[in-house]
Amino acid sequence: EAGVTQSPTHLIKTRGQQATLRCSPISGHTSVYWYQQALGLGLQFLLWYDEGEERNRGNFPPRFSGRQFPNYSSELNVNALELEDSALYLCASRRTGRYEQYFGPGTRLTVT
C-alpha cells in the first residue's frame, strides 16, 4: 500500500507570511497527526484530526491550525510565520483500532 505522502518537500517563506502544508494518509487511515521536528527540540505534537474534526492540539499558538477533508487528507496552516517556525513538519496517520503511527517524509519549512 502507498505510504503517507506530504507536499511540498521544501517550502521557503519570509517572516510574517503564511504557509500551507499538505498530507495524504494511508488509504483506510482516518486519523492524521502533525508534528514539528525542530533542531534540538525533537518531535513535538501539534494537532490530531479524526473524521474531519480537530480532536486534540499540542502546546502551540493558535496561528498553527489546520483541517481534515472528507477524503481524510489534511492541511496544516501556519500564519504570521516566525523564524523559529523553521523545522521539519511531519504528518502521520493511524488506522482506527490500531496504535502505531505511520509517518510521511515531511515538509522542510524555512522561514527567512
Next chain:
Amino acid sequence: GQQVMQIPQYQHVQEGEDFTTYCNSSTTLSNIQWYKQRPGGHPVFLIQLVKSGEVKKQKRLTFQFGEAKKNSSLHITATQTTDVGTYFCAGPVGSGGGADGLTFGKGTHLIIQP
C-alpha cells in the same frame, strides 16, 4: 504536561558492540512506543509496550517496560551499520492511550564506527 526524557543524546559504538537507550517519564504511562528515524528519513514504528514489566524482542532488539510503567529501555545486541539512526521513545500526550497524540523523547542518536 507530561514529559518523556531520553538518554543518552548521542552514543558512539564500534560495530559489533551493544547499545542501550533509556527513557523516563514524569508520570505513569499507559503504554510506550518506540520509533527509529534513519538519517534524512522519517520515524518508523518499532514496537509498543503496554504491560508492567513487559519485555519484547525483535531479533537483536530487546525492549523493556518498567514495573512502575515510568521507564523503558531499548537494547541492541551486536550493532550493525544498518542500526544507525535516532531512536525515539514516545508516550501518550493524554489519557487516550496515544490515540490523541504522542509525546516524544528527544531521541538517542546511534553512531557506529566500523
